[in-house]
Amino acid sequence: MPSASKRAAWRRTRPRAVRQRGLVLLALLIALTLMSIALAGALDVWSLERRREQEKQLLFVGDQYRQAIVRYYRVGRVYPASVDDLLDDARFPVPMHHLRQAYPDPITGKTDWLFLRQGDRFYGVYSSSEAPTIKRAEFPRRYADFETEQTYGGWKFVYLAPGLRNTPTNAVTPAPGRPVQTFSPQNGMGRVPSRLTR
Numbered sequence: 001m002p003s004a005s006k007r008a009a010w011r012r013t014r015p016r017a018v019r020q021r022g023l024v025l026l027a028l029l030i031a032l033t034l035m036s037i038a039l040a041g042a043l044d045v046w047s048l049e050r051r052r053e054q055e056k057q058l059l060f061v062g063d064q065y066r067q068a069i070v071r072y073y074r075v076g077r078v079y080p081a082s083v084d085d086l087l088d089d090a091r092f093p094v095p096m097h098h099l100r101q102a103y104p105d106p107i108t109g110k111t112d113w114l115f116l117r118q119g120d121r122f123y124g125v126y127s128s129s130e131a132p133t134i135k136r137a138e139f140p141r142r143y144a145d146f147e148t149e150q151t152y153g154g155w156k157f158v159y160l161a162p163g164l165r166n167t168p169t170n171a172v173t174p175a176p177g178r179p180v181q182t183f184s185p186q187n188g189m190g191r192v193p194s195r196l197t198r
Contacts, residue, residue: 048134055135055152057106058127059143062157065113065125068099069159077161079121107131107152116158124158 068086073079075096080086086099104111107129116124129152139146146155 051134054106055133058152058155059140061103061106062125062127062155064099064103066157066159069123071096071098073123073159073161079118079123079161081121105129114153116156123160124156126154126156127152129153 065086069080072086072089075089076091080089083099083102087097087102089096089098102111105113105127107127112128113125114128115122116126131152132150133146133152133155135146137147143155149155
């Protein structure tokens with residue numbers, strides 16, 4: 001059995017050990033809180049950078065479609081009726097390829113572009129996303145009007161032939177109660193849907 005002096009010494013050291021353990025736990029909690037705050041900040045920065053990269057890709061891909069429409073129009077003086085026409089223009093003995101591939105919309109990750117149409121043909125594409133834009137300035141001169149747009153759906157990649165310069169470029173929307181149809185060479189919907197109306 002321990003002596004009275006040993007018991008007294010043990011009683012004196014016990015509160016100190018308990019206090020030290022409490023301080024260690026408090027330090028760990030503070031460290032975990034600071035790490036959580038830092039991680040949340042890093043995720044916000046990563047998310048913002050990811051959106052900025054998607055915007056760059058949207059500008060690139062949208063311009064690829066616009067340039068393909070320009071090339072298609074210039075060799076035949078008619079707009080394409082489908083994205084398939086841009087991929088494989090069979091109007092001539094040797095087919096032409098105005099567009100490398102049917103690029104998906106970088107914002108939605110899908111081939112769910114919407115179209116600006118003239119009759120059954122289209123002269124522009126735009127994103128179906130209504131998410132707010134981050135970029136609001138320093139666009140290429142061709143797309144300077146994007147500075148006033150609040151959503152990605154406002155970034156319309158259009159080619160109007162010289163005689164059609166004054167044609168309004170209002171967004172094409174589906175008729176009431178009808179779904180938006182999209183193109184995708186993989187699912188056989190390569191034609192621009194004629195049911196889309198202004």
